[in-house]
Amino acid sequence: MCQDRDVQTDRDACCGLARQPLDSAGAERIAPMFKALGDPVRLRLAALIASDDEVCVCDLTSQFTLSGPTISHHLRVLREAGLVECERRGTWVYYRIRPEALGSLGALLQVG
Template sequence: MSKQAPDLATSPCCAPLTQRRVPAETAAALAPAFKALGDPVRLQLMSMIASAEDGEVCVCDLTPAFDLTGPTISHHLRVLREAGLVDAERRGTWVWYRARPGTLHQLAALLTS
């Protein structure tokens, strides 16, 4: 799994958009995550991963939920991983995904009004 995801969870967060201007450095750090979630398939995948009962889900359980090929699903999952939204762990032939709560909290905090 190629690119290292940014560790947004350890970066200082920011005040909501309605309270203060977002600093350029924070905007640059968070923009890839928002961009990744701008695709309907990735938003659905993120929802499925974040709401998984055990906190993680196998790619084998994600793929059947879409009318897309396996490589297309893998591409979308890679984008989520590279944006710092999910972590992945290979176990045998399958990859398991879990949300990065710190990143989700930062995005939510920014959008809180």
């Protein structure tokens, strides 16, 4: 072990994670958001949703070779993590990104 190093880093800069101590309760609150993005299908879903103001579920499903219920399941995970929101209009359901949620996660990671 300890051999998987191949990148040189600048040691003095670091991220928002370094600034607050992040107690156990905070970690339990935040981790589910990262977890939601930790699946390739959900990450692509999030990117697709983020790439427009809102996206219909039918347009999401058609981008994958997965069943409708599976996409629906992943959308629910993203929704329950607070990363997206949805709205039904007629037969269709439209999903939108919640930029403030993604942004707060980003701030944790961003070098400052």
